[in-house]
Each structure stands twice: as structure tokens, then as C-alpha cells.
Amino acid sequence: MSYPHLDAYSRLLREAHETAAPGQDRPASPRSLIKDSWRRSMAAGIDPEGDSAPLVYDTSYIQDIRGAHPLRPLLPLLTETLSSLADETEHVVIVTDEDGRVLWREGGNAILRRADRIGLADGHQWTERSVGTNGIGTALATGRPVHVYSEEHLMRALHIWSCSGAPITDPDSGRIIGCVDVSGTARSLHPATVSLVGAAAKLAESELALRMHHRDERLRRRYESLRGRPGILLSPTGRIISGDPSGSLGPRINLSPVPGEGARSPLQRGLRNASAGRIPLPSGHGADAADRLRLAGQRMILSDGTVAMLEPFSDGFLLRPAPSASPPVLTLSFLGERVPSASLGDHDRPLSLRHAEILALLALHPHGLTAEQLSFHLYGDSGNPVTIRAEIHRLRAQLGTVIAAKPYRLVCPVEADFLELRRHLAADDPAALARAYAGPLLPRSESPEIRRERDELEAQVRACLLRQGCPDALWAFAQTANGRDDYEILERLAALPPTDSRSAAARTRLLP
Template sequence: MSRTGRHPRHRGGPGLPGGDAVAHARQLAETFDDVLGGGPSRRSPRPVVSASWARSLAAHVDPDRRTPPVVYAPDELGDVRSAHPLSEVMPLLRGALATAADEAAHLVLVTDAAGCVLWREGSVGLLGRADRVGLFPGTDWSEAAIGTNAMGTTLAVDAPVQIHSAEHLVRTYHAWTCVAAPVHDPDTGRLLGAVDLSGPLQTMHPLLAQLVSTTARLAEAHLRARMAEADQRLLLRHAAHLAGLRGAAGALVTPTGRVLAADPDGGWPVRVDLAGATGHAVLPDGREVRVEPLAEGHLLVSPRPARAVRRTPVLSLRFTGGSPGAVLDGRAVPLTLRAAEVLTALVLHPEGLTADQLGCLLYGDDGNTTTVRVQVRRLRALVGGDVLGTRPYRLTAAVDSDFAQVRRALREGRPAAALRGCAGPLLPRSEVAEVRQLREELAAGLRRAVLGSPDIDLLHAYVAHPLGEEDLAAHDRLLALLPDGDPRSPRVALRAARLRAE
């Protein structure tokens, strides 16, 4: 939050900045020296960079002396690669990125979820230069190991990231530009690793960010297709096990516990936790089932049939801090800003809204019921009629939203929980009055709760947060509370001086 109490505008996103790459690098170098050197700064780093610098410095990364640690020796990499799920998509990644990387004098790098580089390909003329700065397979490029960089930061924020020149925390990499995107397991949703393009700063191109993000999505689509093939094989080979249960209830599940088929069909969860299961497992409804291992998965057997019940869908919304994200029963749902605004309004009005009411909330006096109905129809096509009801429009799923959690934590006097649950301003690009009002309410409430707390660690976390990084009063209060000799004092003082000079 700025000193005037307004939210700072987000300076850039995951895309590459346009214009002259070298001139832009000089501007970034000035900002780097000013912010880390303590002098007044005419510009601030982008929020994603500022937050990454804070995490990296908290991990004791030295901007002047750092090289990435080697995690795997060359003779270990073969086994590590073959065991990693992304080995299946390496031919696709090579086909999608290798030509572009060679023409643009870039390297293709693929990491695991911990940030360790497992594969490197691309411009032959760049390999020696990359070797000299530790940019080779087997090295750890997580933020905690080597500070702000596209690979480590994209894994930290779970979103596409571009880091150019002096946006890297370690000076060694100020001559480099890189863009990366995360890749997820379509079965469990967990991070598998990151895809990255890195090269000399002069080779920066605005389309590389889009290319890397698209390639990451293609990799996920390929893994999803492989998963569907494995599901089909399991069903074809073991469907007879369900038919032979003789009245008992049963389900075929994947090795990860995802339920593929059941008899009877109702009453089974989407996923069963089989971690540590040795012959038996307990379902969410309390039933104990027998677990029989199969060649490709498991057969679950319940001595008493499951009662066919209609399962309530679970919709998880993450709307603070950047692009809106939604997960429905473990499946990511792509959302436009307008769809996120509709969902926000419906979360705030669980009793439901008519088309007129929803149109008024979204568009004010210019609200048009025809436009609203089109928006809702598109949203229902994404989430299904069992999630978004009509007459009135309402959410019929079990909804978990970050902004509702933050609001509840603030009302219950739990500022630390509120700060943990808030990734930044609510839908920062939205101009809808209902959203804007809630965005201001959450930011003001969080600021008031943090500044009114004697918890130094909470206040320190707040000034490193997107909502507090430009709050001069918060920095001054933190300086007043920090004890003499606290190692955090110098950086907080430097940041406060920069804010005061603006």
C-alpha cells in the first residue's frame, strides 16, 4: 500500500518488457544498485521481483558472491532423469523450443520441482558461457540456492515469470535474460518442474514468454493424454474385478488414489488417500475398505455397499495477488477476469442474485441482463450446472475462496492467518465496484490489524508483502520495534529511506 493508502499499480507482469533490451537493463541496474545499496530510487522493482528479492535475501543469498550448488553429479543424472515424469515430454519440449532457442541464441532448461536443472539444450555457442556461471544440469536454481531467477521464481510463485538482467538478485547473471513457466501433474495438480529459456540480455524478445507458457501447457496436455491412456488400460484389464464382487461395493483406483470406476456408482469420493495403506483404508465417510493391489492400480472393496449420494462439488478460488485461479474437484478451471468478478459477487451473496441484481453489481446503472445471462452461461459451461445454479444465480458447490478466508481471519482477530492467506490485492485489474470495495476493505483491514499488533515478525512479513512493500508507516513502525542489533534493521531502514525520498 502506498503512503496515500492506495494500492500500488502492478508494474508489469510475466511477459517480457518491450523496447531496447540493453537500455532497459541499464534502468534495472540503477534500480538494483539503489534498492540494495540504500540510495534513493526513481523506480521500484516489479512486485514479483521485489517479493522474490525479499525471499532470497531472507534465505541469505549474497548478491555479490554466489554460484548454484551442484546437487547431482554427471553420473547420477541419467537415473534421475529417467525416473522423472517430465522425461516423457522431453521430445515435445525439444521440438517446441529447440529451434527457437538455437535461432535466438538461448538455452532450453528443464528443472524438477525443487529447482534442480535436469536437462539443458540449445545454442552450442552458449554452452561454454553457461558452464562458467553454473548454468548446467545437476545445479540447484531454486530461489533459496541462487536467488531471483526465472526457474526458481516460477516455482516459488507457481506462475510464468520473466527475469531480465538486474532483476536477478545475483550480479553474475545481470548479463542474462530468462523466462520460465511451471509444469503440473494433471493427475494430482502438484508441481513437476519448470521449463525455461535463458540467454544473453541482448536476445530478449517479447514473444519468448508466450512461447514458454504455451509449451508448458502443451507438456501438461501431453501428460494428460498419457494419463487417459493409462486410465483406459486399467479399466479394460481390471473391470472384471468389479463385476465379480457379488454384491459388495467396489472401486477401481489409480496408483495415486483417483477413483476411475465404482459399483455401485454413487457414494465414492473423487480420490482416496492410500498413503501408508497396508491392506485397508478409511474413506471420508468413515467406511473402512479393503485395498487389493492390481498391476496398474488398486481395487477397493467395501463389505457393505456405499449408499448412493449426490456428492457436493468443491470449488477453490484464488483471486488475490494476480491472475484469478480456480480449481474444481482437483481440476484447474481457466477463468477470465469477468468470470472471476461474477464468482466473487456470488460468493459475497450466497443467497443468490437475479440477473438484474448481478448486472447492477457488475456494471452499475449500465447493467444489461442480456450481457449478464451470456456471462453466466459461459461460466456454467466451464464449471457445470451442479456448481452454478439459476433462478436465482447462486453457487451450489462447497466454495473455498482466499478472499473469504482473509475476511474471516480479520473479523476473528487473526492477522497472521489473514496475511498468510492473502497473496496481494483482490483481482487488481478489476474496476467492478463490488470487487473494488472488498479489495479496499481487505487491504485496509489487514494494514490496520498488522500495524496494531506488537508482533515484529508479522510486521516484517507485511513490509515484504505486495500490500505493504510501499507502506512507509509500516516500515517506520517496524524500525521502532526492532531491537538494537537486529540483522533486519539495515534493509528495512534502507527501504524506508527510499520510500521517503519518493
């Protein structure tokens, strides 16, 4: 700290606090690190008169949250490193996640009771946007160890505290995954504490790196047992661990998305260029087995035009040459009174109405729908996303991996009779319309979205045929469920020469 006398520095900070309002100049300013933090905090709407950090985790779930966090195995290492401070009555050791939410703390009973009053406790959040300038939030915001002294806190309720925090970066993903902090009453916490806290964070990162190398070695041994099968071995976060034994992919890891598929795949959208030693995966993917399965089959193009595919391998991924055969086409037959069906490759499957509705909605929304959106389209406000997830699970049992998640979307070529109908309407081709239109879209469906699509298609088909349809096209429409009694269509047919059997049939239908 550039001010050797804390009393003088405290007076300067108190003057700065008097002018710490948006848009006002500060005649006396704290050091630049704190001044920048105050600016960010004020922009986030922090009230200097606030009195506590917000509670963002239900404490009844805190054990599960702790158990799933990557710092959980390192907690003994961190607390042992800083135990001399935690044993003192006026210091508390804090470990948070990447969003400044307190997961663990240790200290004497007296200091913990004081910490409770300001929310320095399990489940409370200490980012700058939650409580303003503080050792945890400012360390996370700047990505480096910081010491925040007394009146350097923007909230006045924290002025009796000082804190030293240091972020912890995961060497595998390269992202900050948490923060270690020591907090105490203002005069009891020496500014040099930040060096000790920073050393503890570096020690944790070294341990994470050691564990990462052990995992890499296990993956590498399993990979080498493949003996010549081409592929680039990736960690769960997309870090390149080992090259390609056959040499067919290893030198070419500058990736770009497959044309036409980027809009449907967050992985492909992120693969404009692979950074050195890493292939970026979508945020939140690859961390567990379920995430890895969701990424299975993602296709991408290498810089020389070779198509590659991502597949789960043990705890990581293999990037392998994609099969040369075209993926099977999903064909949907949903028009008319017949039982809705789907075919995938050479296999035809009858579908329940609910499964047909889901596939129709996914075909109509190629960019994908969340469970909540699907539920609303199917059931309106009374829908339940849990029901949708169960139905998707059953659909996957029938159709395999053609439905991807987050959001739900079809990841194979799709042909559907109602989509073909749309193309004929766009081309204004009444003859093709008459051949393709077998009846309303899923006529038994009560889904609000399906009903809207069904009504629009029928209205457009009818209008096109009335405007320029030939007798054959009009007669074909008259054989559908809603066309049998369509007065205008039948009138056009009745006007045909009396020798035309279609004229007689139309006149018969027009009789009261």
C-alpha cells in the same frame, strides 16, 4: 513488460540493486513480480554477489535420475517445440525437475560454455532459495510462466542473461513436476519468448493428460473384468477413476481415519476430507509397485461409518469394504529365560534374539521408528541401517504384512507380556505383577534400549513388591533369574513363620 525502453528499465533496476539489502526501503522498484521474488530471495539468504548455482546432483547418477523422471518421455516434444531457439548460438533450452534441478539442456557449444560458468548445467539447482530471482526458480515459486530480464536477476553475475521459464503440472497428481526454460544473453532473448515457453509447457501437460487417460482406460477395463466386486478404482496418486459397480462405496467417499490408527498411518492422517475427485495419499507414496505395497491394507472410515481398506490393483488402487473379521492379534512372549516367541492368529513362532529385539522396540514405539533409529537402539553408534532393513525383510517373511514401512511400525493389534507388566505397574497391583512377571525382558539382549527398558521394569516391579507385596507375590519374584539371590526379598520371606516352607528356603539362600 511495462517499460518499453530496456535501457531506462535497466537504469531503474540498477538503482534498485543499490538498495537491495534486508530492511531497506527501495526508492526505485522493479515490477511487482520481481520485487516479490527479491523479497523471497533475500529472506532465503541469497548473496547478490554469488556467482553460480549450486551443484546438487552427482553427475555420475544423472542418467538414472533422468530415466526415472516423468518428463523423460516428453523430452523430444519439448526440444522440438523450442528447437529453433536452441539452434541459435545465444540460447539454451533447459528442462528441470520440480525442485529446479537441471536434468536436460540443449544449445550451441558457445552458449553452453557460457552457461557452465554460472551453473546452468546438468545437476545444478535453480530455485529462488538457491540462486535468487531467475526464470526457472520464479516460475516454480509462482506456478506460472515468467520472463526475467537482465538486472531483474538478484545475483549480479546473472545480469548478462535473460530467461523465460514455465512450470509443468502433472494432471494426474496436480503437482508441479518440472520447468521448461529458455535462457540467453540479455539483448538476444525477447520478452515474448515467455509465450513460446508457456505454450511448450502446456503442450507437455496435454501430452501427459493424454497418456493419463490411456492409463485410466487400461485400468478401467481391468476393473470392469472384476464383475461386481465392490471397490472404488484409484490412480496411483489417489485420483478417482471409476465408481463402485455394486454401489456399496461409490456415493460415500468423504473419508476420515479409523479411530486409534491415525497416529500410525500417514495415509489416515491425510484423509480428514477427500477433495473432489481425489483421495489424498501420503507424499511420495503410490508412485511405484513398492510404494503401493506399503499402502496395502490401510483402513479408513467412510462418512457413513463404513470401514474401507486400500489395496493395490494393477498400477493403481482399489478402495474396498474392509473384511468384517477382526485382524489377527500379534502376541509377544519376551519375559524370562524361555525362547522368545510370537504368535499371530493360530500360529506360534520361535524368534531369534535379533528379531525379538526389533519387535520389542516396535511395540514400545507404536508411532514407528526409521531404520536409522532402530539401528541406533539396537547397536548404538556402530549400527548400520542396511542390516536393519535386511532383518525386517526376514521378519516379514515370517509374519507377513504386520510391519509397515516409512517408518517401520506394527499395524495390527499387539499384546506383549512386558506391555501387560507396564499396565499392572500403572495400576499398582502387586498380585497381578507377581503373576505376570516371569523374569527380565529378553535377558540375553545387549541392545542399549532393551537393557534400559529391562532394568527399569525390574526395578519398578521389585520396588512395588517390597512396598506392598504379599508373601505369595514375593515368593513368585524369588523364583525369577534375578530374584533368586535378591537379599531384601529373601529377608522378607525369611521373616515368615518357621512352619512356612518358603521361610526355610529363603534362609537357606541367605547362607553365605
